[in-house]
Amino acid sequence: LSNWSRLSSLWPLLYATSCCFIEFASLIGSRFDFDRYGLVPRSSPRQADLILTAGTVTMKMAPSLVRLYEQMPEPKYVIAMGACTITGGMFSTDSYSTVRGVDKLIHVDVYLPGCPVHAIPIIIYYFLFK
């Protein structure tokens, strides 16, 4: 029973750096409603189960991200959303400040390709992930 309750209400951290956040926000909005799947975005990492890394991570932001991840209590999951967080995306060729993929910093469970990730695939992959 506790496993079911954990699965059905995976609370994501309201974390976002750049463009993928707008798709994340569309998920919270009315058309693709996040809340009907039990996902309530939380502001504090202490209350979150899931971190959807939406947006490019730069070297300046990297320590903050790792700290947020460490502050999340177990069991915690990471969905790397978008090309920027998988491999650095369009900033992976020459950028001097982008981290090439968030899996260099934290352990990632699911990789969502896209730039930005379309809102519907996020829901589909979330179900597959569960």
Add this chain to the structure above:
Amino acid sequence: MTTRNRQIKNFTLNFGPQHPAAHGVSRLVLEMNGEVVERAEPHIGSLHRGTEKLIEYKTYLQALPYSDRSDYVSMMAQEHAHSSAVERLLNCEVPLRAQYIRVLFREITRISNHSLALTTHAMDVGASTPFLWAFEEREKLLEFYERVSGARMHASFIRPGGVAQDLPLGLCRDIDSFTQQFSSRIDELEEMSTGNRIWKQRLVDIGTVTAQQAKDWGFSGVMLRGSGVCWDLRRAAPYDVHDQLDPDVPVGTRGDRYDRYCIRIEEMRQSVRIIVQCLNQMPSGMIKADDRKLCPPSRCRMKLSMESSIHHFEPYTEGFSVPASSTYTAVEAPKGEFGVFLVSNGSNRPYRRKIRAPGFAHSQGLDSMSKHHMPADVVTIIGTQDIVSGEVDR
């Protein structure tokens, strides 16, 4: 009964890069005197991705998606700035239909941006319902983006020489139905907020900017018009077909957050008006400049003739060369004046593309706007300035 004298000391509060005010990554260090903010120091750069340097290694067409991603809420405005800069250097004439399509989509972008800005601002103030309502409208607009370009957000649609593809059948009819119902949606949003006593208490006389301060700090767009300076690039330096359209430019009086909120609402209504005028006046014709060295031919023609294949191959691989020159082109993006200073050295890659982002200038003013306000007001001041860290940090 005696009261103990307590000393209140200043302390520094880190308004960190991750906070629910949801405007990207912006870190503010607030020096507080009790509950009141004495100084707010923005620490930017957490999203600095080296866009301008990356662009120097890409051709002009490959550099276009970087413009989408600088201000990721109003995509086509940036694309338009980049494309206009390149066209100015090339001295290339954009066909009339393409100009109308550009203005149409720029106004759609303006509505989309203002819906997001106003309602995330409302969410920061505490009203969570306008967010849900406006995002439904935004989904319809993103659907128009997707129908015309294939991508909901980062369209890469406005390209040097014109636009990428012609409007699909039925799109104009759907945009027209959207405009007919959108004014009622704005009315609903206004009903929730404009006359609301709590809203007014939170917004009136907070974050006030005088006209002189706005000009000194380099504000543009709504921030400048809120303080009473009537400066809109669509009127002051008309580009594309703006001289044939007839919008009103709302201007505020007091320079506080309430004025800016009202201006954004009114700008959404004016954008609807511009969209309707564009749909009525749009001519038929070409949507790309006739220069085959600049604009690739359509795919069906590419498959039919050898010359078209070459003309398709060249822009996408080597790119087109731009004469050595420099230009500063600015457009009235929803957030303000988005400018591109493009220097070319005659090759197929830009030598330097400096981005003048409105959010960068606005974030300078954060300190003076937040003085002597509460931290809760600081959050909403960030919202009213419409700061998006993608364009501040690039």
